[in-house]
Amino acid sequence: MKRVDVIISGGGMIGSIAAVAAIEAGLSVLLIEANKLHEIKLDSPRNLRVSAISWDNIQTLMKLKVFDELIFERIQAYSHMQVWDNRTNADIDFTVDFSEQACLGYLMENNNLVQAAWKKLKKSDNCDIVEENTIRSIENEGSQVRISLSNGDQYKSRLLIAAEGRNSSVRQSVGIKTQEIPYHQKGLVAYVQLEKAPTETALQAFNKGGPIGILPIKDKQFSIVWSLPEEQCQHWLDCDQTEFEEGVKQAIGKDLGKITLLSKRAAFPLTQLYANKYFENRVVLCGDTAHGVHPLAGQGVNLGIGDIKQLFEVIDIKSLKDDDLLRLALRKYQRRRISQVTETSEMMSALHHLFKDDNHIKKPLRTIGLKLLNNSPLKKWFISQAGS
Numbered sequence: 001m002k003r004v005d006v007i008i009s010g011g012g013m014i015g016s017i018a019a020v021a022a023i024e025a026g027l028s029v030l031l032i033e034a035n036k037l038h039e040i041k042l043d044s045p046r047n048l049r050v051s052a053i054s055w056d057n058i059q060t061l062m063k064l065k066v067f068d069e070l071i072f073e074r075i076q077a078y079s080h081m082q083v084w085d086n087r088t089n090a091d092i093d094f095t096v097d098f099s100e101q102a103c104l105g106y107l108m109e110n111n112n113l114v115q116a117a118w119k120k121l122k123k124s125d126n127c128d129i130v131e132e133n134t135i136r137s138i139e140n141e142g143s144q145v146r147i148s149l150s151n152g153d154q155y156k157s158r159l160l161i162a163a164e165g166r167n168s169s170v171r172q173s174v175g176i177k178t179q180e181i182p183y184h185q186k187g188l189v190a191y192v193q194l195e196k197a198p199t200e201t202a203l204q205a206f207n208k209g210g211p212i213g214i215l216p217i218k219d220k221q222f223s224i225v226w227s228l229p230e231e232q233c234q235h236w237l238d239c240d241q242t243e244f245e246e247g248v249k250q251a252i253g254k255d256l257g258k259i260t261l262l263s264k265r266a267a268f269p270l271t272q273l274y275a276n277k278y279f280e281n282r283v284v285l286c287g288d289t290a291h292g293v294h295p296l297a298g299q300g301v302n303l304g305i306g307d308i309k310q311l312f313e314v315i316d317i318k319s320l321k322d323d324d325l326l327r328l329a330l331r332k333y334q335r336r337r338i339s340q341v342t343e344t345s346e347m348m349s350a351l352h353h354l355f356k357d358d359n360h361i362k363k364p365l366r367t368i369g370l371k372l373l374n375n376s377p378l379k380k381w382f383i384s385q386a387g388s
């Protein structure tokens with residue numbers, strides 16, 4: 001039986017950054033990942049999953065020294081955001097306040113970020129990583145959690161962090177229930193080249209059916225996230241290149257020059273997910289295991305990094321060793337995070353419902369809403385939320 005301070009199940013973006021935060025807090029860690037990590041190099045084909053990481057969270061990645069391990073040639077800073085509604089022509093612009101920060105955030109492939117965190121972990125004597133394994137059983141034993149892995153190994157720890165994404169088996173096995181509200185949409189992702197799109201600017205166009213996000217990656221290359229009604233998505237996955245490019249052009253609704261599809265296409269179901277609570281005894285939830293939000297403002301990973309920051313603000317080796325202190329710490333974590341996540345998630349849902357159809361009451365509201373937003377402190381809220 002091996003002992004560590006913290007076990008983390010799930011070595012995606014949130015689990016692996018949580019593991020780095022734990023070793024930086026002086027704790028010993030076991031990270032368990034169901035799959036094998038595939039190494040990416042400077043010239044590896046691009047991964048279709050890309051995330052916008054806010055400036056605040058970039059600061060966190062810098063402090064954890066994960067940022068230094070990224071393949072820099074594969075990340076892109078963005079300093080502006082332009083959002084518009086194609087049916088009313090209402091629009092809003094966000095520009096970074098350079099006196100406060102260097103950019104609004106960075107765009108990066110998810111696997112670039114995961115690899116960076118793993119590189120940092122592999123340099124530490126305080127972290128073991130087990131790939132292609134999952135937890136088979138969990139038992140509470142006094143002030144510790146005992147787990148058995150699918151390879152038969154057993155470990156004990158003071159805390160088990162579940163960061164296994166939406167379909168977490170640890171969350172299920174400790175009996176934490178979830179509420180899942182389908183958006184009846186899928187997020188179609190692909191890379192395109194846009195001849196005349198502005199550089200360092202993330203774009204988002206709202207349409208009936210769902211928004212399209214256009215994220216600058218390099219030169220004239222962009223990653224798109226096109227939220228589509230479920231019943232239409234398959235068509236846009238299967239249609240030929242010319243029809244797809246025309247569809248993207250219509251969805252953008254502005255002249256950004258010639259559009260060329262550069263990659264395969266893939267789609268992911270979009271649902272809002274809430275876990276009813278964030279901890280049970282010594283098991284705590286982080287990232288998509290605890291919450292899922294609509295990707296229309298690129299908040300998922302950002303909320304997950306927010307979880308990690310708050311969790312490691314409240315726990316330390318002293319609280320891990322004391323049942324009462326740990327319960328208090330985890331309650332504090334749960335209270336703060338549920339309030340923050342609910343605020344963000346409800347705002348994303350409200351935007352989704354406001355923009356998704358042509359209801360005659362919502363149309364003027366969209367115009368007024370975007371105009372008001374452009375001149376209100378809420379605009380700052382949008383910029384700052386990306387860091388929470």
Ligand SMILES: Cc1cc2nc3c(=O)[nH]c(=O)nc-3n(C[C@H](O)[C@H](O)[C@H](O)COP(=O)(O)OP(=O)(O)OC[C@H]3O[C@@H](n4cnc5c(N)ncnc54)[C@H](O)[C@@H]3O)c2cc1C
Nearest residue numbers: 010012013014034051052165187287288298299300301302
């Ligand atoms: C189309 C789309 C676009 C998005 N764009 C953005 C964006 O721009 N910005 C943003 O912030 N967010 C974005 N998101 C959301 C973001 O992708 C998620 O919030 C993020 O992936 C959550 O990370 P995670 O580590 O919690 O979960 P995941 O990324 O799901 O990682 C979970 C990890 O756990 C592993 N695992 C699963 N089960 C087990 C198990 N039983 N045992 C061990 N390991 C296990 C998996 O293999 C995986 O490695 C987007 C989402 C979608 C669908």
